[in-house]
Amino acid sequence: MATIYTQQGKNIRKTWFLMMWFFVIIIAIGYVVSGIYGNPAIMYIAIIFSLLMNVGSYWYSDKLVLRMTGAVPADPMQHRELINVVENLSITAGLPMPKVYVVNDPAPNAFATGRNPEHAVVCATSGLLALLNRTELEGVMAHELAHVGNRDMLVSTVAVVLAGFVAIVADMLMRSMLWGGGDRDNKAGVLFLILGVVGIILAPIAAQMIQLAISRKREYLADASGALLTRYPEGLASALEKIAGSSQPMMRANNATAHLFIADPFGGDKRSFGQKISGLFQTHPPAADRIRILREMDM
Numbered sequence: 001m002a003t004i005y006t007q008q009g010k011n012i013r014k015t016w017f018l019m020m021w022f023f024v025i026i027i028a029i030g031y032v033v034s035g036i037y038g039n040p041a042i043m044y045i046a047i048i049f050s051l052l053m054n055v056g057s058y059w060y061s062d063k064l065v066l067r068m069t070g071a072v073p074a075d076p077m078q079h080r081e082l083i084n085v086v087e088n089l090s091i092t093a094g095l096p097m098p099k100v101y102v103v104n105d106p107a108p109n110a111f112a113t114g115r116n117p118e119h120a121v122v123c124a125t126s127g128l129l130a131l132l133n134r135t136e137l138e139g140v141m142a143h144e145l146a147h148v149g150n151r152d153m154l155v156s157t158v159a160v161v162l163a164g165f166v167a168i169v170a171d172m173l174m175r176s177m178l179w180g181g182g183d184r185d186n187k188a189g190v191l192f193l194i195l196g197v198v199g200i201i202l203a204p205i206a207a208q209m210i211q212l213a214i215s216r217k218r219e220y221l222a223d224a225s226g227a228l229l230t231r232y233p234e235g236l237a238s239a240l241e242k243i244a245g246s247s248q249p250m251m252r253a254n255n256a257t258a259h260l261f262i263a264d265p266f267g268g269d270k271r272s273f274g275q276k277i278s279g280l281f282q283t284h285p286p287a288a289d290r291i292r293i294l295r296e297m298d299m
Contacts, residue, residue: 059115061113061114061115062113062114062115062119062120062121065111065113065121065257065260066101066113066121066123068252068254068257069103069111069123069252069254069257070103070104070105070252071101071102071103071121071123072101072102072103072104073099073100073101073102074100074101074102075102079100079102079129081129081134081137082100082102082124082129082137082141083100085134085137085138085141086098086100086122086141086145089138089141089142089145089229089230090145092229093142093145093149093229095117095120095145095148095149096117096118096120098112098114098117098120098121098122098145098148099120099121099122100121100122100123101121101122101123101124102123102124102125102126102129103123103124103125103126103250103252104125104126105125105126105127105250105251105252106125106126106127106130106248107125107127107246107248107249107250107251107265107267108125108127108128108130108131108132108242108243108246108248108263109124109125109127109128109243109250109261109262109263109265110122110123110124110125110128110140110141110143110144110261110262111123111144111257111260111261111262112144112145112147112148112260113260114148116151117148117149117151120148122141122144122145122148124137124140124141125250127246127248128140128243131242131243131246132239132242135232135235135238136235136236136238136239136242137239138230138232138235139226139227139230139232139233139235139236139237139238139239140226140236140239140262142225142226142227142229142230142235142236143222143223143225143226143236143262144222144226144262145226145229146221146222146223146224146225146226146229147218147222149225150218150221150222150225152218152221152222216284216285219262219284219285219290220285220290220293223236223290223293223294224293224297227294227297233294233295233297234294234295236294237290237291237294237295240262240263240287240290240291240294241287241291243262243263243287244263244287244288246267247267248267249265249266249267250265250266250267253265253266253267259284261284263284263287264284
């Protein structure tokens with residue numbers, strides 16, 4: 001039976017394996033673009049542009065997320081239990097006390113953001129605070145602090161940079177087709193153009209699937225790390241059961257921030273026809289799988 005430590009190691013290895021494939025995709029597409037235009041400098045320009053754009057968004061990610069979700073600072077009196085839970089868990093984890101925010105939304109959910117532990121924010125919805133008991137709330141907050149401690153925001157940002165670069169390269173390929181770029185008078189030119197068409201179709205899809213897969217692996221890892229922090233996996237497992245049972249979408253659900261939440265902000269974990277296909281594009285693993293893994297762990 002798996003232990004929490006083996007679960008952590010397994011998910012870390014899978015995350016870096018997916019990151020490696022991101023680099024493979026970029027190198028392959030970059031090679032095709034260089035062949036079409038006959039100018040390798042274009043690839044370097046795209047890399048620089050993508051890095052600058054995404055580093056900027058990363059630097060201000062916490063402020064952007066808080067605005068997009070409508071989060072406000074937790075009231076020391078009204079949300080005393082939430083603040084105490086986060087403070088106690090932060091001390092246990094050896095992390096700086098993060099800022100605590102609340103979103104006025106009846107849908108039960110929570111998220112963490114910030115570029116590093118020193119600038120971290122944890123946030124819960126009013127629906128989550130009303131639904132969970134203290135033990136379950138500790139499980140959820142431990143999960144969010146695990147994201148902070150595991151530096152998941154850094155991994156997520158790298159994934160965004162790479163996915164953005166793939167999108168830029170695909171756009172270059174599309175413009176090349178429309179504007180007649182490349183050498184079409186020899187076999188090599190035709191080959192590069194064919195590869196370009198394939199890249200236009202497959203590259204953005206592959207980048208999105210890998211990015212979402214990394215998000216799912218991060219959720220499994222945060223579940224394991226959070227359970228290790230509280231030494232009581234059942235607390236988080238019970239919380240996930242209640243959250244999944246609610247299936248209520250958040251009022252300000254947004255695709256750009258969906259991967260940050262402990263559960264899908266669009267609501268529900270329902271299994272229906274075509275689920276296997278649609279599941280490839282979900283930012284969160286099925287709640288039933290997460291609950292099963294938590295309850296199989298030995299402490």
